[in-house]
Every structure is written in structure tokens, then in C-alpha cells.
Amino acid sequence: xxxxxxxxxxxxxxxxxxxxxxxxxxxxxxxxxxxxxxxxxxxxxxxxxxxxxxxxxxxxxxxxxxxxxxxxxxxxxxxxxxxxxxxxxxxxxxxxxxxxxxxxxxxxxxxxxxxxxxxxxxxxxxxxxxxxxxxxxxxxxxxxxxxxxxxxxxxxxxxxxxxxxxxxxxxxxxxxxxxxxxxxxxxxxxxxxxxxxxxxxxxxxxxxxxxxxxxxxxxxxxxxxxxxxxxxxxxxxxxx
Amino acid sequence: xxxxxxxxxxxxxxxxxxxxxxxxxxxxxxxxxxxxxxxxxxxxxxxxxxxxxxxxxxxxxxxxxxxxxxxxxxxxxxxxxxxxxxxxxxxxxxxxxxxxxxxxxxxxxxxxxxxxxxxxxxxxxxxxxxxxxxxxxxxxxxxxxxxxxxxxxxxxxxxxxxxxxxxxxxxxxxxxxxxxxxxxxxxxxxxxxxxxxxxxxxxxxxxxxxxxxxxxxxxxxxxxxxxxxxxxxxxxxxxxxxxxxxxxxxxxxxxxxxxxxxxxxxxxxxxxxxxxxxxxxxxxxxxxxxxxxxxxxxxxxxxxxxxxxxxxxxxxxxxxxxxxxxx
Numbered sequence: 234x235x236x237x238x239x240x241x242x243x244x245x246x247x248x249x250x251x252x253x254x255x256x257x258x259x260x261x262x263x264x265x266x267x268x269x270x271x272x273x274x275x276x277x278x279x280x281x282x283x284x285x286x287x288x289x290x291x292x293x294x295x296x297x298x299x300x301x302x303x304x305x306x307x308x309x310x311x312x313x314x315x316x317x318x319x320x321x322x323x324x325x326x327x328x329x330x331x332x333x334x335x336x337x338x339x340x341x342x343x344x345x346x347x348x349x350x351x352x353x354x355x356x357x358x359x360x361x362x363x364x365x366x367x368x369x370x371x372x373x374x375x376x377x378x379x380x381x382x383x384x385x386x387x388x389x390x391x392x393x394x395x396x397x398x399x400x401x402x403x404x405x406x407x408x409x410x411x412x413x414x415x416x417x418x419x420x421x422x423x424x425x426x427x428x429x430x431x432x433x434x435x436x437x438x439x440x441x442x443x444x445x446x447x448x449x450x451x452x453x454x455x456x457x458x459x460x461x462x463x464x465x466x467x468x469x470x471x472x473x
Numbered sequence: 474x475x476x477x478x479x480x481x482x483x484x485x486x487x488x489x490x491x492x493x494x495x496x497x498x499x500x501x502x503x504x505x506x507x508x509x510x511x512x513x514x515x516x517x518x519x520x521x522x523x524x525x526x527x528x529x530x531x532x533x534x535x536x537x538x539x540x541x542x543x544x545x546x547x548x549x550x551x552x553x554x555x556x557x558x559x560x561x562x563x564x565x566x567x568x569x570x571x572x573x574x575x576x577x578x579x580x581x582x583x584x585x586x587x588x589x590x591x592x593x594x595x596x597x598x599x600x601x602x603x604x605x606x607x608x609x610x611x612x613x614x615x616x617x618x619x620x621x622x623x624x625x626x627x628x629x630x631x632x633x634x635x636x637x638x639x640x641x642x643x644x645x646x647x648x649x650x651x652x653x654x655x656x657x658x659x660x661x662x663x664x665x666x667x668x669x670x671x672x673x674x675x676x677x678x679x680x681x682x683x684x685x686x687x688x689x690x691x692x693x694x695x696x697x698x699x700x701x702x703x704x705x706x707x708x709x710x711x712x713x714x715x716x717x718x719x720x721x722x723x724x725x726x727x728x729x730x731x732x733x734x735x736x737x738x739x740x741x742x743x744x745x746x747x748x749x750x751x752x753x754x755x756x757x758x759x760x761x762x763x764x765x766x767x768x769x770x771x772x773x774x775x776x777x778x779x780x781x782x783x784x785x786x787x788x789x790x791x792x793x794x795x796x797x798x799x800x
Contacts, residue, residue: 332780
């Protein structure tokens with residue numbers, strides 16, 4: 234569903250090849266400045282870049298903007314709140330490319346546990362609440378490809394777990410997801426992990442296979458041990 | 474705060490504009506009572522009243538309406554574009570470009586012809602517009618454009634100051650320059666209406682359908698583009714339309730400050746941030762504010778110019794705002 238060949242952004246990303254298919258939920262890992270956000274922005278068509286990007290087999294530059302809004306959703310790292318838009322209106326923005334303001338908005342609010350905030354202004358929300366509003370906007374597009382840049386940053390442990398569970402569930406329904414994150418432990422919940430280091434793709438595969446102690450040492454410069462300890466889980470399947 | 478529904482808000486502001494327009498037609502050196510005003514509007518009654526209404530008051534009122542609406546709309550666009558509720562139409566240097574053009578014409582003794590000063594002002598404003606658009610077209614970021622605006626404002630301001638200094642010995646020219654820089658819509662004629670109104674209406678017609686896209690842009694360029702907006706094209710359209718609006722308003726009314734800052738802000742506080750509503754409401758609000766601020770200038774001769782009154786209203790407002798919302 235999403236393919237990149239020799240994708241480069243001068244000084245930030247060098248010759249990345251990757252393909253993500255339907256049903257895959259892929260974790261994008263790497264230290265600060267490794268190029269995770271650059272990769273996601275470039276794949277979303279938001280950055281000038283070299284190489285080739287294809288969405289559903291079509292070259293990205295040939296896809297009209299409005300159609301892009303229906304094919305792929307991108308959640309940026311920031312959750313801007315310069316203007317006091319009500320939560321429901323922000324989520325409904327996800328329907329811009331479909332021109333059907335309210336379609337599925339209530340269900341999306343429900344899925345991200347923000348129905349009770351629907352009438353509030355985004356300027357009045359906490360960072361984590363606002364994060365969920367922007368995630369809901371990306372989800373409301375109904376786009377089959379979802380690129381989320383650190384969706385769980387500033388979320389509490391329960392909502393973070395729910396976001397990962399939601400990602401899995403979307404993948405089970407045939408979506409393709411690329412999710413950048415810093416919590417390496419969470420990456421084991423994903424079907425695949427990509428590891429970036431200084432703009433290069435250094436590992437790509439099943440998380441247990443690629444996230445080895447050696448790789449973590451060379452990329453993150455940490456010593457990692459695999460132990461069995463407290464693992465937070467959701468008490469019941471999340472509603473989505 | 475409970476927000477008024479759009480239809481009610483439009484009706485309230487529409488009535489306010491109507492009232493301000495009627496007051497603007499009725500009051501002046503010779504007051505026109507309601508009956509005379511009605512008769513003169515229908516082309517009947519006293520000849521003097523008709524002349525006052527059709528040749529003096531109506532052009533002034535129409536110029537005021539057009540200028541206020543243009544500045545209100547331009548302010549909304551600038552604030553959404555820069556994602557900063559304190560942005561204003563003059564931010565990109567367009568009005569100071571217009572001011573330099575007009576001041577140059579006045580310093581060269583160009584006040585004789587009706588068209589010279591507005592034409593020179595439009596030329597100056599469009600030079601500034603051209604510079605800004607060139608940058609926007611090359612994909613400059615909002616911060617980049619903002620800095621370019623700072624540079625242009627400084628440059629044009631320096632030019633204007635130099636011309637004022639040079640023409641200080643010419644009492645008449647320097648008086649005209651100072652008056653022009655303070656803004657005003659007195660002694661406006663149908664020619665002024667013809668210069669400003671069609672362009673402002675046209676720009677507004679292009680701008681009004683962009684409200685939804687402005688909403689998306691106001692929450693970030695990347696997000697807007699990923700949702701299906703051609704952001705580069707939108708940015709270019711917005712800069713073009715808002716600079717044209719500012720340029721035309723400056724050409725016929727001089728430098729009228731604060732309208733483009735205060736009106737969108739008040740409209741946003743009262744009616745919410747949805748730009749589909751905010752654009753028409755700010756145009757109405759701007760028109761009403763300019764007409765109302767123009768009224769006192771008719772009774773207090775000397776000193777009290779339109780730009781002075783709008784600043785007298787706008788200055789305290791901005792200070793209050795800064796106190797409520799520390800930067």
C-alpha cells in the first residue's frame with residue numbers, strides 16, 4: 234500500500250527502501266535525530282525529497298491533493314492549539330477530503346475516549362487530551378494508510394496502550410500503519426519494526442528478531458537485558 | 474462564552490453596519506434629518522440635501538464600508554496564516570509600501586490630480602506585494618515571510634521618513650503627507666469608490682469560499698496538506714487576496730491602523746474561530762468600525778483623523794488583550 238525507493242532528504246534521510254502492506258502495523262524506532270519524523274513526513278508527501286514514493290501503486294506526485302486526503306492520514310508530532318476550535322470541529326476536519334463533515338465523527342470520538350470533550354475548545358485541553366483529538370482527526374479520514382508520529386507522547390499509560398491496541402485493530406481490518414515511538418518495549422506489540430540511525434534504515438523485520446541487544450547497543454548506545462517483569466495490559470478489549 | 478448562531482450574528486452585525494451607514498449619511502457639517510435623508514436617497518426633496526448626500530456623503534460612506542470590510546477580511550487572513558491572533562494587515566509591509574508611494578507622490582506635488590496619490594499608493598503597495606509573493610511562491614515559511622515583512626516595513630518606513638524630512642520646508646506638502654499618513658475618508662468622490670470598491674468586492678468574492686481551508690491551515694500546514702489541501706496554492710491565494718485588499722484600502726483611505734487587528738479578534742471572541750463565519754463577520758465588523766470611527770472626525774476639526782480614532786479605540790483594546798493573555 235505504501236512503497237518508497239531510495240527515499241532521501243538531504244542531510245536527514247539517506248536512501249531508504251521500504252514497503253508496507255495492508256494489515257501491517259510497523260513501529261519506527263531510532264534515537265533523536267535519526268530521521269523518524271522526516272521519514273513519516275516525506276512518505277506523507279509533506280517534504281521535498283528525492284527518490285520514489287508510491288501509494289497503492291501510484292506515484293505520489295501524480296495523486297491530486299484532495300485524493301491524498303482520502304488515501305493517507307498523517308499525525309504530526311505537534312498538536313497545535315493557537316485557535317479555540319471545539320474538539321468536534323477539529324475531528325470533523327478529518328472529513329475535509331470527503332466533504333461530508335460528520336461522517337463517523339462520533340464513532341471516532343468514542344474510539345479515542347474523547348466524547349466527553351467534544352464541545353470543549355482544544356485550547357482548554359491537556360497535552361494528552363489534545364494528542365487524542367488530533368489522532369481522532371487522522372482516524373476520521375478513514376484513510377487506509379495511517380502514519381502516526383509519536384502518537385503516545387504525553388499520553389498516560391492506559392491511553393497509550395489503547396492507542397497501540399487501536400493500531401493493531403486497524404491493521405486487523407486491513408489498514409497499514411507506520412507508527413514512530415520511543416518506547417522500545419511497546420514495539421514488541423507491533424508486527425514489524427524499522428530502526429533508523431543517522432538517516433539510514435539499519436533494521437527491518439519482526440520485532441523479536443531485529444530488536445536484539447547488539448542492535449540496541451549500536452544504535453541507542455544502551456545495554457539492554459531481556460527480563461520478565463510487570464507488563465501493563467488493558468483489562469478488557471478497547472472499544473473501537 | 475455561549476456563542477451566537479451564525480444567522481443571528483450576521484443579522485446583528487448587518488444591522489450595526491446599516492445603522493453606522495445611515496449615521497454616516499446623516500451627520501456632518503449639515504445634518505440631514507431622517508425625512509430629508511429619505512427623500513434625498515430617492516432623488517427627491519431639497520437640492521442642497523441631494524447634493525450633500527449624493528456627491529459628498531454617499532461616496533464617503535461607500536469608501537468607508539469598502540475600506541473597513543477590506544481591512545477586516547485581510548486581518549482574518551493574516552491571523553490564520555501566521556497562526557497568531559495578533560497579526561494584522563500591515564504585517565507584510567503592504568500598507569507601508571502604499572504609504573511610501575503616496576508620500577512620494579505628495580512630496581512631488583502630485584496632490585493636484587485626484588488619481589495621482591491613490592495610483593502611487595497602489596503602485597507602492599503592489600511593489601511590496603510583489604516582493605512578498607515572490608518569497609511565498611518560492612515556498613518560504615511563515616516565519617520567513619514575517620521577517621521579510623519586518624524588513625520591508627523598515628525599508629518603506631525609512632523612505633517615508635526621508636521624504637517627510639525632505640519636504641519639511643514645503644508646509645503645504647508636508648501637511649498633506651501627515652494628514653494622509655493618519656488616514657481618512659473625507660472628501661472622497663465617486664472616483665475613489667470606483668478605484669476601491671470593485672477590486673475589494675472581487676477579492677472578497679474569491680476569499681469567502683476559502684473559510685474551510687483557513688480552518689485547516691490555522692491548525693498547521695502539514696496537517697492541512699495531509700487532509701487534502703494544496704497548501705502551497707492556498708498560501709499563495711491568501712497572500713495575494715489579503716495584500717490586494719490592504720493595498721486598495723490604503724490607496725483610498727491612507728494608513729488606517731488597528732481595524733484589521735481588533736475586528737477579527739473581537740469577532741473570534743464573540744462568534745468562535747470558524748473562518749467560514751469569521752470572514753463575513755469581520756468584513757461587516759470592519760465596515761461598521763470604520764464608519765463609526767469616521768463620525769467624530771466630522772465634528773472635531775483639526776487633529777482628529779480616522780487613523781487617530783481607530784488607534785485611540787484599538788490601542789487600549791490591544792493593551793487589555795495583552796494583559797489578559799501574556800505573550
